[in-house]
Amino acid sequence: MPTYTVHEPPPRKNESVASPERFIFVRDGFHFWAFLLPPLWFLLKRLWLALIIYVVASVALDFAMSRAHVPASWRIVVELMLALVIGFEAASIQRWTLARRKWKTLGFVVAEDAELAERRFFGVWTQRPLAPATPPAADAAPLYAAPLRRGPPSGSDVIGLFPEPGASR
Numbered sequence: 001m002p003t004y005t006v007h008e009p010p011p012r013k014n015e016s017v018a019s020p021e022r023f024i025f026v027r028d029g030f031h032f033w034a035f036l037l038p039p040l041w042f043l044l045k046r047l048w049l050a051l052i053i054y055v056v057a058s059v060a061l062d063f064a065m066s067r068a069h070v071p072a073s074w075r076i077v078v079e080l081m082l083a084l085v086i087g088f089e090a091a092s093i094q095r096w097t098l099a100r101r102k103w104k105t106l107g108f109v110v111a112e113d114a115e116l117a118e119r120r121f122f123g124v125w126t127q128r129p130l131a132p133a134t135p136p137a138a139d140a141a142p143l144y145a146a147p148l149r150r151g152p153p154s155g156s157d158v159i160g161l162f163p164e165p166g167a168s169r
Helices: 032-036 038-044 048-067 072-100 114-125
Strands: 003-008 024-027 104-110
Touching: 003 072, 003 114, 024 072, 024 114, 032 038, 032 072, 038 048, 038 072, 048 072, 072 104, 104 114
Parallel strands: none
Antiparallel strands: 003 024, 003 104
16 A cells, blocks of 8 residues: 655745645655656656756766767666666655755655545644643653663573473473
8 A cells, every 4th residue: 555755835925834735745656657757757746956867867877878889778778777766766856855845744644545645644634732742841750661670681581482491381
């Protein structure tokens, strides 16, 4: 089942908090159109810096392979490998661009499609407390239990699921 990361844009000049309608859900996994047509996918997703990096890398790779007299069949294989990497890393490239634009990652949602991911996320998000939780007092008791025994393990300690040697089953 696909996983979606949820991203909140920075608030506009007249907003104190970003509008939920502007949230973006980015699906993890392979993006077929990013594999098939990387420049067009970068343009449609408005990933300008990624597009420039892709074009420069692609041209430099083609130039280097032509100078090295690499056969045409190997050039095609290299270009397909580059497109395959773009297809697998498309979501990471999109998340990197959003982080560079100061978008906040709010979390992730596991859902079958984007619509169900939005429903699940906003169903939980609308029930969150509006006021920030107060931090616990410094002198409050810790929330974890102290270990029962301190020091190195003895020879009769059992590690994992294996019983002690010679013990009855």
